[in-house]
Amino acid sequence: MCGIVGYIGPREPEGVLLEGLKRLEYRGYDSAGVAIFNKGKVEIVRAVGKLTQLEKALKGKRFSGPIGIGHTRWATHGKSTLENAHPHTAGKVKIVHNGIIENYIELKDDLISKGHKFLSETDTEVIVHLIDEELKRGDNRGEAIRRAMLRLKGAYALGVIFDDDEKHLYAIRNGAPLIVGVGEHEHFIASDIPAILNYTNKVIPLRDEEIAICTQEECSIMDFKNGNVPRTPQKIEWDAEMVEKGGYPHYMLKEIHEQPRVIMETIDKYIDKDRMVPSFDDLKIPVSTLKDIERIEIVACGTSYYAGLVAEYYFEEFARIPTEVQLASEYRYRHPVANKRTLIIAVSQSGETADTLGAVRMGRELGATVLALSNVRESTIPRESSAAIYTEAGLEIGVASTKAFTTQISTLFILALHIALIKKTMTKEAVSEAIHELTALPWLVEQSLKRETLIKQLAEKFYNYRAFFYIGRQLLYPVALEGALKLKEISYISAEGYAAGEMKHGPIALVDQELPVVCLVTPGPIYDKVMSNVEEIQARDGIILGIGEAGDSRLKKISREFIPMPKAPYHLTPLVYTIPMQLLAYFIAVKKGTDIDQPKNLAKSVTVE
Template identity: 50%
Template sequence: MCGIVGYIGKQDASPIIIEGLRRLEYRGYDSAGICTLNGGEPQIRRAEGKLINLENILREQPAIGSRGIGHTRWATHGRPSEINAHPHRAGNIVVVHNGIIENYLKLKERLQGLGHNFCSETDTEIIAHLVEEHFRQCDDFETAVQLALAEVKGAYAVAILCNDEPDKLIAAKLGSPLVVGQGQGEYFVASDIPAMLSHTREMIFLEDGEIAVFTPEKMWVTDLVGQPVAKQSKTITWSPLMAEKGGYKHFMLKEIYEQPRALADTIAGRLQSEEGNIYLEDFGLSDAQLAGLDKIFIIACGTSWHAGLVGKFYIEKLARIPVEIDIASEFRYRDPIVTDKSLTILISQSGETADTLAALREAKGKGGKSVCICNVVDSSIARESDGVIYTHAGPEIGVASTKAFTTQLVALYLLALKLGRSCGTLTADSCRDKVEDLLALPRKLEETLELDEQIEKIARDSMNARDFLYLGRGNQYPIALEGALKLKEISYIHAEGYPAGEMKHGPIALIDENLPVVVLVPQNNIYDKVVSNMEEVCARGGKVIAITSGEESGLQGKVDTLIQVPQTTDDLMPILTSIPMQLLAYHIAVLKGTDVDQPRNLAKSVTVE
């Protein structure tokens, strides 16, 4: 995740950068740092932990200068520590970075062979040394950055200073957000608009593969080979609250659109592609402990429980360990059989859900091991579990969960891969293949979001229905449940999710021309079975909204409405089919005029039993 702020101008950079980092602290909690230039040695201050620790250091050791860069970090490569905190320096080059450098090991080996010595465990330090190496050869800061980034594979947003050319600040992006703020005789750069909005409303949005060079008087943008790129500034007219919403009408819509980035952040730093392994920081359990498990419990509430239902498919398929899935409020009242060979996986967006916390304590009291999947650092469930997998989704303000849900699915998939490798049921080659599919997922989410306009029209056509039925089979059944829950939560329309194969055992009596039936029918090994169930609905006059995958599904003309998401593996398809569910519920709620972000009777974090 991580947050970047940079400044070049006439003011003291340090307070501007700290203010910006404070607005970005949701992007990283485990360390922070700053570097300023003032005609002498670069002044670097870093601290482990939250931003307040860095502020305390700056009170004792101010960093003076009118050029500076700052960073707040969420660890990917290297444990949280002062030595791994950004900025990173090599000679007179200082760098802050958001993203992940996939080929950093190969680059590091080459640079070590050229005499470079590394101080940290991070991939970011490689960028500093790579720029320094090219600067030695060409003696030009801008050219050195271009040559260095041309060698880098992965995702990055960087801000870079060079003490030999102190009147320049260089920023670049590929796959990670970076925005430029234009002032009078000064420039700002940051990971998100709110970090700069108190100083300027003139923003320039960098695109992938662009490098921006700043002096206090001017800026210019090029591509990676130095060709000029024309940019236009945009005046931001948002109020502070709108700035937090990123210009979207509702937090929920903003969070739906943040999912490609959120998934990329959940994946970042956790894939060891060369070895075909999964690295989960703060996990707390060894491979030997995982290999000795004979049962897994997944415990959650609401949307997180739906994620857990998908997780059961993942774990049993990839690790071949039996999984029981429990609603948290029921778990401790059934006297579950938990042993020291059991693992309990707790899922909670907030990490404070009272029923889930009570279930955790029940499992631990019986001697079982525990790991939680959570979005909030240092929450109660995270502190009390033996290990934690943070989803890195960023703040989720809308009560109806969207990006927290899909990042939970990714976290569960990563955990299933790790279990499979630890238990010997998944080979390195097989894991590498699945990792490749996972890395392609954020882009496919972006493609799925392009269906928004089509789904808004479907919402207009069905907004007056009194009831909805959602059908799915296999790992799509939990997504049917989640789709129905989303609609209930924010539009107040009654909806039911049901296994498609069970429809004929009761719900088929409800079907008539007034009942919209959403059928999840991606192309997989049970496609024909679901189509058969769907035809039972069509035969009785039901209004079918079919969500399928790929371009040639064979359903054209057979249903009232067809939504086609990109094709991916069967394991990852629930993540893609979740998006139309979210958008349909959102647009119906907006059309009905309900309070989308704060629906009646609901709270974001349920901290009572």
């Protein structure tokens, strides 16, 4: 959840660290700090609040050394105070940390009994004292780190430097993401690729239980068993321009507008346009295995979970396979029933979500085939799964996910058709027709984006309400859930999503003239039933914001406000109707003046439980 950067090389570390932290601030923004060599010793500067506070604290300071580490914090243990801000120090050791140490209390008690004094409430401080304690045994620095790591339980990524050594930068990963960037006569470490893209596109993603020891000229990697690990840097296709806002006021709005392009690129990747069939040539799951699948479980968290709920309809209708969607945070602590005829699809934008990773490991232990769907290559979940497929969303910076959601649904739609062909539950002609409809999706999303001005005007009317309901049925029920989540995430307005048919089972008691209800309605097999649900809300004076097909006069007539949508094939309506959900949340948040790209209490990649 926190962001780590580190640098060793000929540049001024202060500038590299600050720029990297700006790129990682979406991972946490409760406090920030740096530790940089200056005149033969390490100087630590920390500040509470966003990165601008650290910049103020650094103003006028100059550093002479070639090495430094930095951190932006999302609080897990201890409040947002200066004492709890990173970097932490003990003796000659300085560290920054992302993750959670599960056994920190027993380790802390042991260290206190040996005379160590603690100054913070964090679990991180245990690590720095543990390394300091190992140094007292006479171990060299690398060995002291390795021995200390063997005592830790939990998920963590660390950057470490020492007071008496300006020639080595240490990076440690076990369960939390960390990469090494390789430049000319310089090396970088970071929690995520954007932090270093301005300097290099060559990276080494560290794997669990690995320690990187970097000088300006080289970087060696060893595992916790003290064995050397050969690794070749890989080239990242993203560039620094992708990290910029491109003239938009917020990353979120930029990423909303990128959806027609990234959906098109995702579709192009997984269909054969000549034959109009799915194309998963690189999928490392034998066709025979997919043919024998009797059950699908989709495990995910947050927005990815809602993408899974949409896909549940696709897999059951197209491939006729019983499908369940599970919250990964719950799945891993149950006793799930899975076997070699179960396909587990793990959906995670970052590929590092801790709960989803736990579900992946459990699934593989049970003998299931595990397929990862991620946006980040070489991330942990794809590596630990049986096979992986990737969305083409590109870098997503805004904490509130937008384009990752729509590209996940697009990919899962094509995958469901692929399995349907294998299991012969759809004819090739029916699959080709579905794909033909899918190729029009980028254009349909573009048409949805043309409602932006109208939605901005509606935000002016609705931003002062204290609560919202969102309702939909079948394919639009998950979109209602996602719409409510977006509003909560960035505007801090209480919002709940419901299956429209469930309103009469309790939630309708809250409907009155002060409650806006966003009603998602599309022509289809249950149109009349959905409209009956909407009319029940009208009868109780609820404020109806109708979102439906442009020619739907029945919905328009009973709506206080109406957003007309382009006509879309029924199975693609979740992707088309998601756009106004995103734009409404965005423009309400703009009116409320919240921090849209970095909403309070949230972080982009949830790498802790």
